[in-house]
Amino acid sequence: MSATAKNSPTATSLEAAPALPAPAVVEAPSADSASGRPVHRYAPEAGVKMVDLLDGDTRRQINCLDHGFVALLDVMPRLVPAGHTADQAIVQAARVSYGAGTKKINEDRGLIRYLLRHRHTTPFEMVEFKFHVAMPIFIARQWIRHRTANVNEYSGRYSVMPDRFYRPTVEQVRKQSKSNRQGGGETFDLAADVNEKATAEAFVSFLEESEKLYEKYINLTEKGVSRELARIGLPVSLYTEWYWKIDLHNLLRFLSLRMDAHAQEEIQVFARAMFDLIRPMVPVTVEAFGDYEHGAVHLSKLEIEAMRSLVKGGSGELASDNKREQAEWQAKRAQLGL
């Protein structure tokens, strides 16, 4: 018999394979055998009602921009004891480490807030979310940089790209920011300045023109050009779609970066939609994230020294000759009302 034939999984070879041993009957211990300490189990007492966090829904969707959306498809844990949320899985994971028994909900809240404040990350990785997202390709390029998610994207090699493009309205067109080379600043003054109005309108019609390439794309694919090549003539305002699965710890990092005012406005829209979708799933964590991360101001050593000088009646000057650092300190001072 040839090596190939020997290894091929034919019906005969499977039938001839030795039977697998019967699965062992495993009983969940109620106490740790070495220490005798009670084992903390996520499974509730018999008779406690389990509820579906998504209430039987297969998707919960928030529409974003003109044709985009974020849809929450699944959450782990999805079944939780009535009166609880997925925050419970964070508490459970942390208590495995700390070995404490069942605690009251207000103590759970304190624990979650402590964990987030002190950057104990792994308990937050016990919660996972699966999303379906449709966004323009230029946003997908920023999004994909977050490497800790699992992604499956629509294939423009396999299928024809759908005819959907992001086109902001004339009112939404932003000017290049003078202070931030990466960012867009204010919108054009349509009411008071005819030149500004004309520029914003010219930009929107430029996008409109680029969308006309779609017709050519379809035409050339119909004439036999491969989809994988034909698509390269389409603009990055075209929408793509993907499934995106991520744990809560890394999602919070994504949200912290992409809900921030320094992130591009369009990706902020998606990040805020995601935040709204997960809020009811992990309300305590979301609250703690707002208090200690998203709504917080982090200070460097130099900034603390400048603040000390302010409190003592000094100038509050930052001991740095870096312009950007100075500007950041001024922004933080304004945020702190100093």
Ligand SMILES: Cc1cc2nc3c(=O)[nH]c(=O)nc-3n(C[C@H](O)[C@H](O)[C@H](O)COP(=O)(O)OP(=O)(O)OC[C@H]3O[C@@H](n4cnc5c(N)ncnc54)[C@H](O)[C@@H]3O)c2cc1C
């Ligand atoms: C406002 C803004 C502007 C930006 N501008 C630019 C830009 O001009 N050019 C540019 O290229 N990018 C830019 N980025 C992208 C940025 O540099 C990061 O790539 C992106 O935010 C993802 O961050 P992350 O690597 O922390 O996230 P993730 O990839 O989700 O990783 C999370 C953490 O996991 C760890 N990790 C993940 N993968 C690895 C790995 N393979 N090896 C080691 N550790 C790993 C790291 O500690 C990382 O911090 C910008 C991002 C923002 C928010």
